[in-house]
Amino acid sequence: MSGFTLVELVIVIVVMAILGGISVSFIKNSVLAYVNSEAYYELADRADISLRRMSRDIRNALPNSVWVPGGSGSYVQFVPIKAGGRYRQDDFDAGRLTLDVLGPMVNVDVGDQLVIYNMGIAGADVYEGNNIRPVVANANTVTFAGALFPFASPGSRFYVVNGAVIYACDLPNRRLLMYSNIAIAAGRVANFNGLAANVVAEDVTECSFTYTEGVMQHSSVVTAQLTLAKNGGVARLVNLINVVNSP
Incomplete structure (x- = not known):
């Protein structure tokens, strides 16, 4: 009755270990690739x-x-825009603090401010504070406090910011x-x-x-x-x- 010799068993174990190591390497790389892609x-x-x-x-x-x-x-x-619209140019030219809004009513909350013609340059820069005013709204008008705006918007546009x-x-x-x-x-x-x-x-x-x-x-x-x-x-x-x- 024949069987395996000790040398043959050792060779089989070594070969299986090598194949197992190679398989683990492939599996590991595949798993890592999957994890990295996820x-x-x-x-x-x-x-x-x-x-x-x-x-x-x-x-x-x-x-x-x-x-x-x-x-x-x-x-x-x-400065994000909260609301905006167009005003009646005659009100601005007359130096009024209340401007009629041409279009839908504007919603204004406490602390909101009105900005007209922000150019980002000296004299017309919201960060300098010369074209931004506290504002309230009533029906189809906006009323601001303080000095008049230095420049009119060519398109009669205004913006509400906060x-x-x-x-x-x-x-x-x-x-x-x-x-x-x-x-x-x-x-x-x-x-x-x-x-x-x-x-x-x-x-x-x-x-x-x-x-x-x-x-x-x-x-x-x-x-x-x-x-x-x-x-x-x-x-x-x-x-x-x-x-x-x-x-």
Whole structure:
């Protein structure tokens, strides 16, 4: 009666160990690839949602209020439009503090402010405070307090705003933050330290904003770059946001 020798058993065990090691390597690589792909798709989805939200807010910004310090930096500031419409030019020319609204009634809350013809330049800059006034609404009129506006809008347009918004990169804590209802500061100085913030995205490893100014009646562009990384997955997205600056 024949059987296996000890040498043959050892050879079989060694071969099986080698084949097992190779199989484990293939399985491990496949599992890691699957985990990384899942992590990538999750991160890409989160980054896309964050950039879409930010794009929507910036596109609704008051003309000529979008600002990135130095043209490129770690945060972008702007004044979102809450409401808007057209006023009767005769009221403005007559120096009245109450302007008839041409169109639907405008809803105004406590603390809202009226802006007319924001050019983003000296004498017509919301951040300097020379074309923004406290406002109340009554039926189809808006009434503002303080001095008359320095310039009329060529299209008789007005906007209702309530504070500024900042999207800021918080790379030490791997987050993208949003600060809202910020007092519109003179000189476009964004002092948001100590303010409460909403977390827009986590696992942020790279983040930056660039603002490219356009020509009047044309769109400027905000370039937002966002990179998220987690569990071996990395998602890098770049979004170009058109900003209409016709006041």
